[in-house]
Amino acid sequence: MKNPKEELTYLMIKPDGVRKGLIGEIIRRLEQRDLKIVALEMFQPTLEQIDEHYPKDETWIARLGQKTFKTCEKYNVSPKDEFGTDNELEMGKLVRGWLVNYMVSAPLVKMIVQGTHAVDMVRKIVGPTLPNLAEMGTIRGDFSVDSPLIANAEHRAVMNLAHASETPEEAAHEIEHWFGKDAVHAYKRFGVDE
Ligand code: UDP
Numbered sequence: 001m002k003n004p005k006e007e008l009t010y011l012m013i014k015p016d017g018v019r020k021g022l023i024g025e026i027i028r029r030l031e032q033r034d035l036k037i038v039a040l041e042m043f044q045p046t047l048e049q050i051d052e053h054y055p056k057d058e059t060w061i062a063r064l065g066q067k068t069f070k071t072c073e074k075y076n077v078s079p080k081d082e083f084g085t086d087n088e089l090e091m092g093k094l095v096r097g098w099l100v101n102y103m104v105s106a107p108l109v110k111m112i113v114q115g116t117h118a119v120d121m122v123r124k125i126v127g128p129t130l131p132n133l134a135e136m137g138t139i140r141g142d143f144s145v146d147s148p149l150i151a152n153a154e155h156r157a158v159m160n161l162a163h164a165s166e167t168p169e170e171a172a173h174e175i176e177h178w179f180g181k182d183a184v185h186a187y188k189r190f191g192v193d194e
């Protein structure tokens with residue numbers, strides 16, 4: 001087994017995170033939990049790079065639609081009346097298009113994060129997808145109030161400040177996509193590695 005302290009994940013500060021001045025706050029919250037930033041860069045992505053970043057399979061796209069419908073259910077809104085469809089895949093396709101446009105609307109900050117259970121830890125710190133459902137204490141819960149009900153009505157993606165890989169497989173794929181091979185800088189954190 002690989003050293004569990006060396007698990008890697010990928011985090012990207014989204015346009016709203018950059019524009020709200022949250023770069024430092026987001027990095028602070030990661031480092032506070034003994035996670036190590038081992039690669040870091042600000043950059044302007046192309047539409048094509050973002051399109052390749054997000055999965056294209058129908059299961060993933062339908063899941064985007066499902067997330068909208070979960071909010072509709074909670075707030076007793078009819079997706080058909082509000083957004084013209086109650087089909088998850090159709091809703092997901094719309095959301096994916098808005099998402100790609102949103103992600104190129106400002107520079108992003110990309111990083112590789114290393115540490116014990118890095119994938120799950122970073123997801124926990126970032127919080128669940130929809131800020132309207134994210135708990136206080138998470139980045140998404142503390143700094144955003146966005147909801148698919150508002151976002152869809154405005155034909156845009158839900159702005160939730162940061163992207164974080166959901167599984168080690170997704171992390172490996174995203175690290176390779178955004179950084180290529182051998183981008184990790186090795187160093188020892190005081191009190192963590194020694
Ligand atoms: N998204 C959206 N509307 C939705 C669900 C998702 O605009 O109803 C956007 C949101 O910005 C999210 C991204 O699509 O971060 C990718 O969705 P995913 O399900 O992978 O959520 P994440 O992994 O970012 O929590």
Ligand code: MG
Nearest residue numbers: 163164165166
């Ligand atoms: Mg995701």
